[in-house]
Amino acid sequence: MESSLLNLEQGDDETINSIFRAAHSIKGGAGTFGFNQVTEFTHLVETLLDEMRDGRRAIEQNDIELLLDSVDCMRLLIESIRDEVDCDLTKINETSDLLTISLNKGKEAEEVQASSEQSSANDQQQANSGQSIWHIEFIPDHHLVQTGNDPLLLFNALADLGELVVEANCKDLPAVTDIDAEELYISWQLTLTSSSTEEDIKEVFEWVEDECKLNITQESASSSDATPAQEPTEPDDSSNDVTPSVEAAPTPAPTVASAPPPPLEPVPEEIQTAKSQNKNVEAKATTKAKAEVGSIRVGVDKVDSLINLVGELVITQSMLSELGNDFDITKVERLTSGLEQLLQNTKELQESVMRIRMLPISFAFNRFPRLIHDLSKKTGKEIELILKGEQTELDKTVMEQIGDPLVHLVRNAVDHGIEPAEVRVANGKPEKGTIVLDAYHQGGNIVIEISDDGGGINRQAVFNKALEKGLVDEKTQLTDSQVFDLIFEAGFSTAVEVSDISGRGVGMDVVKKNIQSLGGRIQVESEPGKGSKFKVNLPLTLAILDGQLVKVGTETYIVPLITIVESLQAKPELINRVSGDMLLYRLREDNVPVIPIYKLFDISAENEQVDNALLVVVEADGQKVGLMVDDLLAQQQVVIKSLKDNYQQVEGVSGATILGDGSVAMILDVPGMITMAMKNASQAQLHKRTPILEGVTS
Amino acid sequence: MDIQDLAQDIPVEGEYSLEGIDFITSGEQYLTFMLAKEQYAFDILCVEEIRSWETPTKIPNSPEHVCGVINMRGIIVPIIDLRLKFNICEAIYTETTVVIVLTIENAGTSRTIGFIVDAVSDVLNADESEIKSAPAFGGCVPQHYIDGLVNVGDNVVTLLNIKALQQIEAHQNSN
Numbered sequence: 001m002e003s004s005l006l007n008l009e010q011g012d013d014e015t016i017n018s019i020f021r022a023a024h025s026i027k028g029g030a031g032t033f034g035f036n037q038v039t040e041f042t043h044l045v046e047t048l049l050d051e052m053r054d055g056r057r058a059i060e061q062n063d064i065e066l067l068l069d070s071v072d073c074m075r076l077l078i079e080s081i082r083d084e085v086d087c088d089l090t091k092i093n094e095t096s097d098l099l100t101i102s103l104n105k106g107k108e109a110e111e112v113q114a115s116s117e118q119s120s121a122n123d124q125q126q127a128n129s130g131q132s133i134w135h136i137e138f139i140p141d142h143h144l145v146q147t148g149n150d151p152l153l154l155f156n157a158l159a160d161l162g163e164l165v166v167e168a169n170c171k172d173l174p175a176v177t178d179i180d181a182e183e184l185y186i187s188w189q190l191t192l193t194s195s196s197t198e199e200d201i202k203e204v205f206e207w208v209e210d211e212c213k214l215n216i217t218q219e220s221a222s223s224s225d226a227t228p229a230q231e232p233t234e235p236d237d238s239s240n241d242v243t244p245s246v247e248a249a250p251t252p253a254p255t256v257a258s259a260p261p262p263p264l265e266p267v268p269e270e271i272q273t274a275k276s277q278n279k280n281v282e283a284k285a286t287t288k289a290k291a292e293v294g295s296i297r298v299g300v301d302k303v304d305s306l307i308n309l310v311g312e313l314v315i316t317q318s319m320l321s322e323l324g325n326d327f328d329i330t331k332v333e334r335l336t337s338g339l340e341q342l343l344q345n346t347k348e349l350q351e352s353v354m355r356i357r358m359l360p361i362s363f364a365f366n367r368f369p370r371l372i373h374d375l376s377k378k379t380g381k382e383i384e385l386i387l388k389g390e391q392t393e394l395d396k397t398v399m400e401q402i403g404d405p406l407v408h409l410v411r412n413a414v415d416h417g418i419e420p421a422e423v424r425v426a427n428g429k430p431e432k433g434t435i436v437l438d439a440y441h442q443g444g445n446i447v448i449e450i451s452d453d454g455g456g457i458n459r460q461a462v463f464n465k466a467l468e469k470g471l472v473d474e475k476t477q478l479t480d481s482q483v484f485d486l487i488f489e490a491g492f493s494t495a496v497e498v499s500d501i502s503g504r505g506v507g508m509d510v511v512k513k514n515i516q517s518l519g520g521r522i523q524v525e526s527e528p529g530k531g532s533k534f535k536v537n538l539p540l541t542l543a544i545l546d547g548q549l550v551k552v553g554t555e556t557y558i559v560p561l562i563t564i565v566e567s568l569q570a571k572p573e574l575i576n577r578v579s580g581d582m583l584l585y586r587l588r589e590d591n592v593p594v595i596p597i598y599k600l601f602d603i604s605a606e607n608e609q610v611d612n613a614l615l616v617v618v619e620a621d622g623q624k625v626g627l628m629v630d631d632l633l634a635q636q637q638v639v640i641k642s643l644k645d646n647y648q649q650v651e652g653v654s655g656a657t658i659l660g661d662g663s664v665a666m667i668l669d670v671p672g673m674i675t676m677a678m679k680n681a682s683q684a685q686l687h688k689r690t691p692i693l694e695g696v697t698s
Numbered sequence: 699m700d701i702q703d704l705a706q707d708i709p710v711e712g713e714y715s716l717e718g719i720d721f722i723t724s725g726e727q728y729l730t731f732m733l734a735k736e737q738y739a740f741d742i743l744c745v746e747e748i749r750s751w752e753t754p755t756k757i758p759n760s761p762e763h764v765c766g767v768i769n770m771r772g773i774i775v776p777i778i779d780l781r782l783k784f785n786i787c788e789a790i791y792t793e794t795t796v797v798i799v800l801t802i803e804n805a806g807t808s809r810t811i812g813f814i815v816d817a818v819s820d821v822l823n824a825d826e827s828e829i830k831s832a833p834a835f836g837g838c839v840p841q842h843y844i845d846g847l848v849n850v851g852d853n854v855v856t857l858l859n860i861k862a863l864q865q866i867e868a869h870q871n872s873n
């Protein structure tokens with residue numbers, strides 16, 4: 001519904017219809033389950049939409065804003081029902097007031113149109129010939145407010161129909177000590193002067209019909225002068241509240257003489273609202289906790305395929321156990337084929353189970369159109385959002401945790417990236433800024449790109465800021481990417497002004513930390529004047545990895561299969577020592593730097609000579625390197641275990657796993673190793689030692 | 699392996715003699731162990747298990763006292779050699795060398811860490827009143843790792859601060 005609303009700005013009939021349908025089904029659904037509050041609210045929205053649909057009302061920007069707010073309110077309501085807590089009624093009331101007002105405006109306009117000869121007498125107190133006086137006796141049940149109904153809203157609605165005089169009857173009020181703040185003891189006598197029919201009035205009370213006693217009687221129109229004579233016996237509750245519509249009605253000055261004891265004055269629902277606001281604070285905390293546990297919606301096809309696979313597994317198992325019952329050497333062949341089948345089944349089962357956790361990334365993306373809409377309103381920049389690759393599937397855990405960093409990046413793009421329209425035009429760019437969110441698979445990773453066509457990152461500003469913070473010194477020569485990496489430092493902001501959207505310098509470091517904790521990494525590309533691009537690399541899943549086992553000395557390491565380009569035996573003539581003992585291997589056209597693992601990890605290897613050594617050529621972040629290993633072992637799938645749980649993150653290692661023989665093996669983090677080698681090289685230069693590797697940044 | 703057997707197998711016999719084990723006493727209980735000729739103790743409630751020595755998998759570029767990690771029923775457990783950590787003696791692996799695996803809870807996080815010791819000796823009961831504070835000079839073990847000293851017969855047992863031990867690797871290796 002939200003997305004359709006955003007489309008509404010383009011506004012064609014079909015979209016309105018689909019919004020209307022959505023609103024209607026929410027209302028229907030809520031009605032079925034007795035969520036009156038939701039139904040009531042949605043009804044208002046629906047009425048507004050209905051007018052739009054019939055073309056009786058032009059679609060204006062502020063209406064759309066209003067509708068978007070209403071969607072928020074509905075979500076709030078539904079969430080509060082789900083979590084079985086009260087929610088903040090004030091916001092909802094405000095919004096529904098707005099809705100009502102907006103509806104009225106529409107109606108007024110209509111009526112003015114329809115009866116121009118009636119000299120726009122709508123707001124005047126004179127009774128028109130068509131008007132009649134209705135006496136309504138409204139005695140709500142005590143628990144009315146607990147079901148989320150608010151008499152004030154009803155009166156507002158009535159006031160919209162015509163002049164309304166409200167008279168509260170407090171005779172049922174119990175002693176102060178017996179008052180339950182959540183119950184309603186007051187009943188009302190209402191006098192309505194209006195041209196509406198009994199049906200109209202009944203409709204107002206539609207949602208509370210079952211919870212009150214309602215008497216509606218008509219008085220002849222001629223005696224309309226009797227109306228103002230009525231005086232409330234108590235200071236009017238309604239007029240105490242901010243209710244614009246009721247103010248319009250002639251409410252005679254209250255006579256205090258006959259008023260009941262003063263402590264009773266506060267309207268119960270006010271107390272309730274205050275209460276529920278308190279609750280709301282707690283509720284927010286619990287909502288979060290509850291959401292963490294969460295459930296998952298899985299397509300039936302995925303479940304079916306699982307069941308199929310389990311079936312096959314059972315068949316294979318029974319076949320194997322039958323074979324085992326009476327086994328002799330002649331049946332070896334059947335055994336091998338059985339085991340093969342078992343392997344196949346296990347693999348497929350594993351894949352299907354992993355697929356259950358996969359969700360299309362649109363789950364994370366679909367909040368952005370709204371975000372952009374709100375932000376562009378706030379900043380006054382016109383922004384177009386393009387979403388790509390929404391069907392790319394991603395592990396649920398990863399998805400949940402990537403949401404906030406993405407929001408942050410998009411906010412940044414809007415606030416810092418896209419320039420104000422004037423600047424854009426002056427730079428020969430279209431007035432409307434563009435932000436592109438793209439997701440795609442690359443190897444075993446998923447890449448999410450957030451790019452904008454804004455001003456790009458000001459390299460000099462970042463550098464100056466870093467100088468100021470003492471992160472770099474003046475002489476340091478940094479590559480562009482190294483400079484851009486500085487923006488991920490804590491407390492780093494080059495924004496001239498701190499806005500409420502961003503610029504406080506908290507965030508980018510958190511973004512980076514969050515992404516790293518998911519085993520991902522973030523890269524920045526930026527060109528001044530053309531825009532910047534943030535590339536977030538995430539692992540598809542957190543649990544399992546295809547790995548190539550390699551041996552170095554006594555240790556076994558696992559190289560993620562996806563990073564491996566090829567494995568080869570180094571030919572001595574293709575090895576070059578350049579610029580101070582840096583090893584380069586000529587791989588066809590490329591020069592690939594060689595990283596000897598034993599040197600990097602400070603262990604001993606069987607073969608420390610690079611000639612004829614085995615090289616595993618891996619690629620990460622567009623950089624190819626050759627890892628020198630002693631031996632290549634098997635390829636297998638490994639379950640990733642964290643080293644951080646009981647120890648800490650280790651540079652160059654992304655985790656550990658347990659091999660078939662029960663021993664632990666380290667999983668290599670190829671990009672991390674490259675960074676490490678680079679760092680070692682620069683350190684070695686400083687200490688005038690033999691560099692292990694340099695010039696990898698090429 | 700039986701703890702008592704282990705205790706008797708200790709090469710450095712000497713004059714240590716602990717009180718008999720009395721599980722009914724009210725004081726705190728500590729697991730005592732040997733590092734070279736000295737006796738140390740952990741709070742027994744933190745002890746997950748005592749394992750025989752097995753060669754761990756090395757962690758690249760780790761400090762010397764972090765020997766590596768082992769697989770304890772699917773959990774990756776780092777192994778720290780207390781002898782190297784405290785510079786008490788050389789790390790020699792004998793038959794009685796064991797790994798005491800502790801689960802240490804601190805500030806909402808729980809970590810499982812194995813500590814290599816020369817031998818496990820006994821369970822010690824000690825009331826709070828018996829625990830004396832350690833003198834603030836000398837010794838290879840940094841002060842903040844020590845909770846106190848307890849006299850057992852003619853010997854002195856050093857009680858180690860478990861929470862400080864949890865931080866052992868966090869302080870190191872941060873470069």
